[in-house]
Amino acid sequence: MLNKALREIPDELLINRRAFQGTPNQENDKIISFIREAILKCGLKDGMTISFHHHFRDGDYVVNMVVEEIAKLGIKDITICASSLGDAHDPIGKYIENGTITGIQTSGVRGKIGEAISTGKLKKTAIIRSHGGRVRAIEEGEVHIDVAFIGAPTSDPYGNARGIGGKSDCGVLSYSMVDAKYADKVVIITDCLVDYPNFPPSIQAVDVDYVVVVDEIGDPKKIVSNIIRLTSDPRELMMADYCTRIMVNSPFFKDGFSFQTGGGGAALAVNLLLRPYLEKAGIIMSFALGGITKPMCDLLDDGFVKCVVNAQAFDAGSIESIKNNPNHFEISTSQYANPRNNGALVNKLDFVILGALEVDVNFNVNVVTGSDGILRGAPGGHPDTASGSKCSIIVAPLVRSRIPTICDRVVTVTTPGEVVDVIVTDYGIAINPLRKDLIEALKDSKLPIYTIEELRDMAYEMCGKPEQLEFEDKVVAILESRDGSILDVIRKPKLYEI
Amino acid sequence: MLNKALREIPDELLINRRAFQGTPNQENDKIISFIREAILKCGLKDGMTISFHHHFRDGDYVVNMVVEEIAKLGIKDITICASSLGDAHDPIGKYIENGTITGIQTSGVRGKIGEAISTGKLKKTAIIRSHGGRVRAIEEGEVHIDVAFIGAPTSDPYGNARGIGGKSDCGVLSYSMVDAKYADKVVIITDCLVDYPNFPPSIQAVDVDYVVVVDEIGDPKKIVSNIIRLTSDPRELMMADYCTRIMVNSPFFKDGFSFQTGGGGAALAVNLLLRPYLEKAGIIMSFALGGITKPMCDLLDDGFVKCVVNAQAFDAGSIESIKNNPNHFEISTSQYANPRNNGALVNKLDFVILGALEVDVNFNVNVVTGSDGILRGAPGGHPDTASGSKCSIIVAPLVRSRIPTICDRVVTVTTPGEVVDVIVTDYGIAINPLRKDLIEALKDSKLPIYTIEELRDMAYEMCGKPEQLEFEDKVVAILESRDGSILDVIRKPKLYEI
Numbered sequence: 001m002l003n004k005a006l007r008e009i010p011d012e013l014l015i016n017r018r019a020f021q022g023t024p025n026q027e028n029d030k031i032i033s034f035i036r037e038a039i040l041k042c043g044l045k046d047g048m049t050i051s052f053h054h055h056f057r058d059g060d061y062v063v064n065m066v067v068e069e070i071a072k073l074g075i076k077d078i079t080i081c082a083s084s085l086g087d088a089h090d091p092i093g094k095y096i097e098n099g100t101i102t103g104i105q106t107s108g109v110r111g112k113i114g115e116a117i118s119t120g121k122l123k124k125t126a127i128i129r130s131h132g133g134r135v136r137a138i139e140e141g142e143v144h145i146d147v148a149f150i151g152a153p154t155s156d157p158y159g160n161a162r163g164i165g166g167k168s169d170c171g172v173l174s175y176s177m178v179d180a181k182y183a184d185k186v187v188i189i190t191d192c193l194v195d196y197p198n199f200p201p202s203i204q205a206v207d208v209d210y211v212v213v214v215d216e217i218g219d220p221k222k223i224v225s226n227i228i229r230l231t232s233d234p235r236e237l238m239m240a241d242y243c244t245r246i247m248v249n250s251p252f253f254k255d256g257f258s259f260q261t262g263g264g265g266a267a268l269a270v271n272l273l274l275r276p277y278l279e280k281a282g283i284i285m286s287f288a289l290g291g292i293t294k295p296m297c298d299l300l301d302d303g304f305v306k307c308v309v310n311a312q313a314f315d316a317g318s319i320e321s322i323k324n325n326p327n328h329f330e331i332s333t334s335q336y337a338n339p340r341n342n343g344a345l346v347n348k349l350d351f352v353i354l355g356a357l358e359v360d361v362n363f364n365v366n367v368v369t370g371s372d373g374i375l376r377g378a379p380g381g382h383p384d385t386a387s388g389s390k391c392s393i394i395v396a397p398l399v400r401s402r403i404p405t406i407c408d409r410v411v412t413v414t415t416p417g418e419v420v421d422v423i424v425t426d427y428g429i430a431i432n433p434l435r436k437d438l439i440e441a442l443k444d445s446k447l448p449i450y451t452i453e454e455l456r457d458m459a460y461e462m463c464g465k466p467e468q469l470e471f472e473d474k475v476v477a478i479l480e481s482r483d484g485s486i487l488d489v490i491r492k493p494k495l496y497e498i
Numbered sequence: 499m500l501n502k503a504l505r506e507i508p509d510e511l512l513i514n515r516r517a518f519q520g521t522p523n524q525e526n527d528k529i530i531s532f533i534r535e536a537i538l539k540c541g542l543k544d545g546m547t548i549s550f551h552h553h554f555r556d557g558d559y560v561v562n563m564v565v566e567e568i569a570k571l572g573i574k575d576i577t578i579c580a581s582s583l584g585d586a587h588d589p590i591g592k593y594i595e596n597g598t599i600t601g602i603q604t605s606g607v608r609g610k611i612g613e614a615i616s617t618g619k620l621k622k623t624a625i626i627r628s629h630g631g632r633v634r635a636i637e638e639g640e641v642h643i644d645v646a647f648i649g650a651p652t653s654d655p656y657g658n659a660r661g662i663g664g665k666s667d668c669g670v671l672s673y674s675m676v677d678a679k680y681a682d683k684v685v686i687i688t689d690c691l692v693d694y695p696n697f698p699p700s701i702q703a704v705d706v707d708y709v710v711v712v713d714e715i716g717d718p719k720k721i722v723s724n725i726i727r728l729t730s731d732p733r734e735l736m737m738a739d740y741c742t743r744i745m746v747n748s749p750f751f752k753d754g755f756s757f758q759t760g761g762g763g764a765a766l767a768v769n770l771l772l773r774p775y776l777e778k779a780g781i782i783m784s785f786a787l788g789g790i791t792k793p794m795c796d797l798l799d800d801g802f803v804k805c806v807v808n809a810q811a812f813d814a815g816s817i818e819s820i821k822n823n824p825n826h827f828e829i830s831t832s833q834y835a836n837p838r839n840n841g842a843l844v845n846k847l848d849f850v851i852l853g854a855l856e857v858d859v860n861f862n863v864n865v866v867t868g869s870d871g872i873l874r875g876a877p878g879g880h881p882d883t884a885s886g887s888k889c890s891i892i893v894a895p896l897v898r899s900r901i902p903t904i905c906d907r908v909v910t911v912t913t914p915g916e917v918v919d920v921i922v923t924d925y926g927i928a929i930n931p932l933r934k935d936l937i938e939a940l941k942d943s944k945l946p947i948y949t950i951e952e953l954r955d956m957a958y959e960m961c962g963k964p965e966q967l968e969f970e971d972k973v974v975a976i977l978e979s980r981d982g983s984i985l986d987v988i989r990k991p992k993l994y995e996i
Contacts, residue, residue: 005914007986018983199827206839329697341704416503485516488505
């Protein structure tokens, strides 16, 4: 046959192939004015799954705006697959009660959403995943996202979106990169439209279907609310000193080591306390990973670490740093922590310093359920970094509000004890017996080393052994391990009244 | 049941899910010493497809090294899916003859490979694709790459690879990004191993299986052989002047316009000739796309364009620029030109200036077969940019070596006339009658405007009408349109003797 370019194409080639039919017109317009229109154009229907990121943390407006429009349209039975949810999303509680939202998959749950899940109001069993577990589940197809709604501080009209610029600066859009690649439809929601091309893009226009421009995507004050100040609490400084001495005396303290510290007071202080040891030993660290804070960026500026690799900006200082320091890099959460790709950055971590709500005598850590059994936390990158790093250090006071932190059995296992190496409390430290290398390395360190059972006994002596929480049989949430298997289940606490 | 963390998991949850079984050890070592070992570890077998990029152009050693090892192992019936192949790959000719290589999918074919295909020695029909067409075919699953072999100027031991650094600097690794994401196995081949993390990576470690360190991946002199000098040929300068005046008089010459120029003498000169017009009109261009050359980078340095977006570095100057200018960005070929994603950069091009071997009276362009009908060219980004841009300008001398460039019918259609807007020759220009807007805009421009038939007649008058080439029925290659349909077929020329 003759094709549209008037060339003779033999019929036998056209069994599995088409002949050229001409060049289609390109649709270049992605801008739409209302979230409602985006929802309709994406064909969102009952039973579908939508996704969000949590880079705007307590300042986020996007989740509530989108779900409100979905509810107004009468669409029901929606599952939210978010990188995390927090107090900003309390209004979602009522949409759980009215059946608009029937499934929640997230790292963090707090406030009204945590209560709604814990009290059994969510129709489907919630799924709690680590950051690495979420990106794995999406990349492996265990979760299919129908429509991703991605709040972006800046976007051009074609959907190249960035975490910086505009009035709702959040530094990076790492959590959303996988959503943009895997969701059927991708909607950018921005309050700052910029000229094409908005480069280098965190989210690429090639993945974006629509761009919605709204007045405000968040409250800038709450997006970077926690201008982190270094602790002056002597108890925290003491724990930071223990952490630092554990690091310095371990076999991994050598030129080119890598580290991650969370946002807790003691963890942050480690960034400062490390400096004299680095100077004395002439050591330059290879990379700082995270969850990035200003103290880590200061180490970069001062030449103590070669680069900072950022999957989430925790404070204003880290956002300034990624704008200005060419050795401060944005990564996807797949690069950060997916346990099933060919090698995430967490696998290359030497040290990570993390917090805990509870730790039990098997070194299991709980960072997700409170002492009342209610969901009010987030595994985040905790299991990912503990698992990937050569030395994971958990910092927590021995007792909090007369409740022992070290106990016989945590309410929920969010990080299995087999990947938890050292527990640091204000009354002493305990090394996981599996880590004979660390026990040997620290034996002459003059650190106050106890067994985990001794720490538990001290805590119980101070507060008494707490009564065991009671739960109903109903499982309200599954706590997934990084690889998708069931690490623990969360049941509805007994006698709980809202 | 009790899982490995000693938590009770209800059986009813374990119908579609597994219980936690413990944390596997991570395999962190990807370094291997020999290409042969990489081939074996990847499980390469008869009939599989392997891929390569052409960022090292005439200096590439990688394709030949890999195919030689495959041949030594006795593996047969391999298809090469390369972004392009060139004269550096003449040794592949003998592996086509001995059945090691039986399929070739590429943009460019030259030298011995072109001859082998044209003379019917390749067992399977070759497939010629544009750069955008290749990435589309991979992303849509029309081609499945079993093993991607990616030559990289630098890599860390975990496979974070970059186009810059080391001794075989090629600027970017854009063509390989899709291979890294879609191939079953990915092998980085480098001659410069650097410390982890090699950031920001062009190819991410998360996609890489093995890293092979060899002595040399290419000949640096030939990788950037064409230190492009601006033409002093008055015929080329005249054509450049025509191009520039077409641009300036078109409706698209306004603040924020975008452009791409190829590596030809006239096209390059346009970068210089544009300057006074930009200055006079107070116009700053938004982006330069390509195939990047130093004259485009000079426009960036001098503030005439806001950013340079690079899918291939054509010369040493462009490599220096991407290292040093923060507004010079590397992109994937999916971002560059995939016609089927949600919007490549070519769709946002205002102007593109391209070359041609032949143009016919239907404005069809041939850039792939010579006047003897033998394959010796590459569609490259030609059909992508012509199709995406608002104004595509083809520059070619009216006659080359006594062969008319403008003719009744091109040997092969590589870019369909419907997306070709203006033909510029040294004897005058022709505007595609479809582009009434351009005809109107240029009618008072004093440019020497003819019909395409008049240009053809001039050419035929000078050289005589060339005899029609004769072909056998056998189709040796399919010329795919950007969307995968058959734009044209390439047949075996009659009476061809090697």
